[in-house]
Amino acid sequence: MKQQTPFVQFRNVQKSYDGETLIVKDLNLNIRRGEFLTLLGPSGSGKTTSLMMLAGFETATSGEITLGGKLLNNQPPHKRDIGMVFQNYALFPHMTVAENVAFPLFVRRLAKADIQEKVQEALAMIKMDSFGHRYPAQLSGGQQQRVALARALVFEPKLVLMDEPLGALDKQLREHMQMEIKHLHEKFGLTIVYVTHDQSEALTMSDRVAVFHKGEIQQIDSPKALYEEPKNAFVAQFIGENNRLQGVVESIDNAHCLVRMPDGSQIKALSVNVAGRGEQTTLSIRPERILLGAASQNCDNIVQGQVKEFIYLGDHIRLCIHTCGSSDFIVKMPVSQFDPSIKIGDKLSIGWQKDHVRALDMLD
Incomplete structure (x- = not known):
């Protein structure tokens, strides 16, 4: 199959504000047409700066950014044909909903009749046909975010950028809007680049997620691959809940290695990112992969x-266990599988398969 040309490309892009410290380091990133790509990472990781360079609100210190094969570096934001949705909505308070949505079309000097038609279509798309005469102050947070979304899409941009667009909404509304944006993406085949620090949001919405840390992409993959197959300790720690155990590599045998724990126990693990025998390593194990008591007897480890404690959370039980030199080892299991006779202070066997634990680099 012929390789499709990337729709958006970052080639060797760097960004520094002071000429010394790089906020973004040598970024190489290809984004496909019609893709929902999320840039995920903690504050200061470079994700928002990367988005702002693509939007044209920041200038790359070096490197090239292209859209549809055309160089963007010297293009002003309004000539890039990119829709933008911000966390604070950025609606004009003195304009009605309809006027806010129409604004990008006025700037592009469309005919009045065409503007009216496109605004109506955009408001229908976000199910706010009857809100055109209202002002932003008369709308809820979720409604304002919908209007901001309609304004970003009304001129049919090649690309839509979203910078923490749901950060100001409460949990229930946030989850609802996540699905609305996802459905719009699927329905209209939009290309969306989305920035968030919320890993559950990234996993829910994206085709691929690029995990940023210290100005570099640590891993770019599908949500499932990021969760199940993290390439390093940072990704394992940042995506989902994760147990981390520190140990020393005793031996390496093809795809697996044997790791000695501080308490002397030995654990077989997938050898993913290991320096060598005698070196320190981080073991990564998801809490839902762990079995207790009799259920653990057929496990590799x-x-x-x-x-130490357990918490009832409705659909599952969360236990905190002291093991392998760690005092905060977490086990999660469905309520239906939990043995109610287990009490705080009980000693018991804990097990997991060798392919469910990954030996990774040390977390800095």
């Missing part, structure tokens, strides 16, 4: 632990 079986260790002993002591229950």
Whole structure:
């Protein structure tokens, strides 16, 4: 199959504000047409700066950014044909909903009749046909965000950028809007680049997620691959809940290695990112992959632990266990599988398969 040319390309892009510290380091990133790509990372990781360079609100210190094969570096924002949705909505308070949505069309000097038609279509798309005469102050946060979305889409841009667009909404509304944006993406085949620090939001909405840390992409992959197959300790720690155990590599045998824990126990693990024998490593194990008591007896790895606490969370139980030198080892299991006779202070066996634990670099 012929390789499709990337729709958006960052080639060797760097950004520094003071000429010394690089906020974005040598960024190489290809974005496909019609893709929903999320830039995910903690504050200061470079994700928003990368988005702002693509939008034209920041200038790359070096490197090239292209859209549809055309160089963007010297193009002003309004000539890039890019829709933008901000966290604070950025609606004009003195304009009605209809006037806000129409603004990008006025700037592009469309005919009045065409503007009216496109505004109506955009408001219908976000199910706010009857709100055109209202002002932003008369709308809820979710409604304002919908209007900001309609304004970004009304001129049919090649690309839509979203910078923490749901950050100001409460949890329930945020989750609802996540699905609305996802459905719009699928319905209209939009190309969306989305910035968030919320990993559950990134996993819910994206085709691919680029995990940023210290100005570099640590891993770019599908949500499932990021969760199940993190390439390093930072990604494992940042995506989803994760147990981290520190140990020393005893031996390496093809795809697996044997790691000695501080308490002397030995654990077989997938050898993903290991320096070598005698080196320190971080073991990564998801809490839902762990079995307790009799259920652990057929596991590749079986260790002993002591229950410190457990919390009932409706659909599952969360246990905190002291094991392998860690005092905050977490186990999550469905309520239906939990043995109610287990009490705080109990000592029990804990097990998991060798392919469910990954030996990674040390977390800095």
